[in-house]
Amino acid sequence: MIIRWPRNFPAPKDCRAGTVNGQVISLLDLTATTMSFAGLKRPASMQSRIFLGSDADPPRRYAFSARDRIDETVNRIRSVRDGRYRYNRNFMPEQSLAALNRYREKCFLIMPLARQLHAEGKLKGPALALVAPAPSR
Secondary structure, eight states: OOOOOOTTSOOOTTOOTTOOOOOBOOTTHHHHHHHHHTTOOOOTTOOOOOOSSTTOOOOBSOEEEEEEEETTEEEEEEEEEOSSOEEEEESOTTOOTTSOOHHHHHHOTHHHHHHHHHHTTOOOHHHHHHHSOOOOO
16 A cells, blocks of 8 residues: 655654555555544444554554455455465456456456457466466366
């Protein structure tokens, strides 16, 4: 994550230009953090943590994530990471990035281009691996 702080708003002491902070954060944490900057109290039931500023919570040890469905594409993946490692568990290895997803085809023009280049045999290395069909089980 890259944070760009507005010039006309004083940055928290733990936010200095050009520095790197290796703490583990979750996308959920953006909500509590921005609420804190706006002077709003986080609801007690919210799992989000404040990761920046004078009201910062203790840092996370782990961040969990999941992917289940993107429009019509089902792809069950779970992930956990700490400050050093990331473990991904793919429950559907037969799915690949090449799995048809009409939204992605229409909105991310790189996908149709990648399909075209793949069909023409012009992809190599990591680009080829991303659009190649998943190996069958």
